[in-house]
Structures are given as structure tokens and as C-alpha cells.
Amino acid sequence: MTETENNTITKHEKNLSAIIHASTFSKYFIPFGNFILPLILWTVNKKEHEFVDYNGKQALNFQISLFLYSLVLGIVSVPFLFNIFDWNFFDFPRFHNFNNLHINFDSDNFRLGHLWPIGIGGLLQGAIVVVNIVYSILATIKTSEGQRFKYPFTIPFIK
Numbered sequence: 001m002t003e004t005e006n007n008t009i010t011k012h013e014k015n016l017s018a019i020i021h022a023s024t025f026s027k028y029f030i031p032f033g034n035f036i037l038p039l040i041l042w043t044v045n046k047k048e049h050e051f052v053d054y055n056g057k058q059a060l061n062f063q064i065s066l067f068l069y070s071l072v073l074g075i076v077s078v079p080f081l082f083n084i085f086d087w088n089f090f091d092f093p094r095f096h097n098f099n100n101l102h103i104n105f106d107s108d109n110f111r112l113g114h115l116w117p118i119g120i121g122g123l124l125q126g127a128i129v130v131v132n133i134v135y136s137i138l139a140t141i142k143t144s145e146g147q148r149f150k151y152p153f154t155i156p157f158i159k
Contacts, residue, residue, distance in 0.1 A: 009051050009146045017055035018144035024136050034063045057158045062151035070128050077121035
């Protein structure tokens with residue numbers, strides 16, 4: 001963005017764009033707030049301000065992308081969770097133990113070697129959270145200064 005374009009962006013547009021990026025943190029207080037609040041703010045203001053339209057799309061695309069990455073990572077990790085114990089889910093004669101509450105934990109069936117994929121999955125989920133926090137803060141700061149911010153690792157769902 002050139003200096004001339006930066007001067008044409010009003011303080012209202014800068015603040016509104018920064019609020020859109022910062023509103024993604026509402027997910028820690030409101031379920032799916034990281035989608036709902038930015039979507040509302042973007043939808044209401046996208047036709048009036050090109051800078052707000054750009055930033056709303058960026059914020060939503062980033063949040064959708066991170067949600068998708070997290071979902072895929074969780075789906076990939078779940079089979080390893082069931083592989084830690086020898087549970088035999090389809091062995092119907094053993095179901096009677098659950099009815100009488102004779103649940104026991106046999107350490108011989110515990111397979112510690114199968115924990116590493118879950119550990120890697122947990123670390124990657126943590127990395128997704130850190131990337132989300134760091135880049136959302138950077139986007140808020142840059143847009144409040146009138147600069148265009150493009151998130152990394154983003155799939156452009158909304159064009």
C-alpha cells in the first residue's frame with residue numbers, strides 16, 4: 001500500500017479493521033465468537049469501506065483455515081487414542097462388565113509406544129493456538145496503523 005493510499009484510509013476504517021481482527025479473541029468467551037463477531041462487523045461495513053472489506057475477509061479466512069487445520073489434526077489423532085488400550089470395542093460378550101460396573105484397568109493392555117502421535121498432535125494443536133494469537137495481534141496492530149496485513153497459512157475461502 002502506498003503512502004497516498006494510506007492517507008485516504010480514515011481513522012474509523014483503521015479502528016474498525018483492528019476491531020475485526022481483535023474480535024477473533026472472542027472465541028475464548030463466546031462459542032464460535034471468532035467467526036460470528038468478525039462476520040457481523042465485516043458484513044455490516046464491507047460495502048462502505050474497501051479497507052474494512054479486505055481485513056474482514058483476511059480475518060475470516062484465517063480463522064476458517066485454522067479451524068480446518070485443527071479439525072483435520074484432531075481427526076488424524078483420534079485413531080491413535082483408541083489404539084493405546086486393547087479395548088476390543090466389537091467384542092460384545094465383554095460389554096456385560098460395563099453393566100455391573102466391574103471396570104478394571106489392566107496395565108498389561110496399556111501400550112505406551114502408541115502415545116507419540118498423540119503427543120505430536122497435541123504439540124501441533126498448541127502451535128495452532130500460538131500462531132492464531134500471535135498473528136491476530138500482529139494483524140490488529142498493523143491494521144490500526146493503516147497497513148494491509150495478509151495472514152500466512154490461509155486458504156482463501158472468501159474472495
